Amino acid sequence: MLVHSRKGKWATWTVFFVLFLPLFALPLLVIVAASFAGHWSGAFPSDLTAEHYSAATRGESLQALTTSLLTALGASLIALAAGTWAALAAAALKRRGEGTSRLSRGCGRILDALFIMPVAVPSVVVGLAVLVAFSKPPVILNGTSTIVVLAHAILVTAFAYQSVSAAILRLDPAYEQAAASLGARPAYVLWRVKLPLLLPSLTAAAGLCFALSMGELSATMMLYPPDWTPLPVRIYAATDRGATFTGAALAVVLMGATLLVLFAVSRIRTRASYR
């Protein structure tokens, strides 16, 4: 704690409880409450029931959860591979450009810009772009599950790229140089030194991508085929037809599943960090 005086500490905690807690925690608690509600007309829900959950973990809803998990898994793996590769390439280009070559430094910057694009462009636009691009020959993916995974991958790769880039920047070049002086070829250095040292950041990036993909709605809405309906689409559909409490139960399932996966990933991360 950076605040030292007793008064200051109290003030800080008060601000935290009054402002931040209602803003961040309360809406989530309300969702949980709503998911058990039979009716909600007063200040608190009434006729508490677990019925929504039994509906949310059966049939089409269960299938939607599986769809979401598979989509997020596929998208985050693609994003991690592509983002890491691009981040390594950009770092190498920028480093080579340090001395003389403007060209390679410029290429590094272009890579930076290219991979930030999907963050800067609204996801609806990305969804539409993917739809238009892959609805005509030579590659027709319209109406397949692949197009959903692809769109998610495009959207989340930017985050993988950025977090891996930051980690590479922090990586002491002395490790790479020590390995090279010992006679290790660049590929050997990558597999045996750089990737293992980046592993904590890679798992963090994978977790982030997974969570983002689990929650993606706007691009998915434009692309999903009937047999590949991710959970957020079902939540939206349920709420849209007035079944708010069913939607809430589905939302809690989505939240729980995502948190569970993130928790598992963070366990791997703890084991992978060496300091």
Add this chain to the structure above:
Amino acid sequence: MSSGIRTMDSGIRFDSVSVAYGKSVVLDSLDLTVEPGEVMALLGPSGSGKTTALRAVAGFVRPVSGRVFIGGRDVTALPPHRRGIGMVVQQYALFPHLRVEENVAFGLKARKTARADIPGRVADALEMTGMAAYAKRYPRELSGGQQQRVAIARALAIRPGVLLLDEPLSALDAQLRSGMLAELARLHRELPDVSILYVTHDQVEALTLADRIAVMDRARLRDCGTPQELYRAPRTAFTASFVGNANLLPVSVGVGSVSLGGAEVKVDTSGVAAGVSATLCVRPHLVGLGPGPNSLSGTVTEVQWRGATHRVLASVAGHSVKADVRELREPPALGSAVTLHFAPEDAVLLAAGVSDE
């Protein structure tokens, strides 16, 4: 790659090597030869280009002109992993995700050494640096000195012909440093064929360990010679002040003597023409208090107690003169008059043209 007992080729040669980043020249046409089996110290202040010179041998900087040779082979265009060098850096750079033995085995595996030979060579390298008991530990579980030993073992395991040491002791505390210095000297005796390029800013390390010292300043080689030569007969004022912190006094040269602010001082003036101005160089520990063969009178400006010695700073004809004398019972008072002396044979006269700009 050789995986046998024979070490790789030894010896380093810089042939007019220049390194520049954009317009700033960090190494200016360095010519230097390190003989097989020789320990060469690159000594200089920070920014003198000494680390750049080492990195040019390792292959981490590419010279804008000139060639670098290792064991007679031109390596200027070779990437670092094909140069056959061992390198130890200040911050150790041990791989944190590998155990000590895996760190030491890294170079052997990378070079595809026969699998059966690896454990023996790892054990040899750890034995040589006294780290055999720590083979199963991770680097984070070791002290700084132990990590440095592992880094040396890792570099030696590949049996390089050339060992590059970049300020290897500067992250250690003073006591560990002197211990490691003795260790390095022992290692060199055990590996007589290995050329060692030792970058340091510490003159004690250079004087203790090196067969020859190359003194660098502002991207240039200023002086090169054995420690004794540089210490007793420095050729430039920079060397004289950087190695041994000498007194440098401007004098005008007569015949057999020089004049320092009006006072006659007897020194060997051979090699310096009469009538010119020159720099007189005397080591502080060779200056004594009281009258003697070459007496200088001045005023005490500062007295520092250093345990076994006192350093007396006096102003002589407007120039500050340092004298390191055995601990005094009654150190002179500040502002009091003092007489200093030194033997004629302890002084070196540097012609003005030779001294640094």
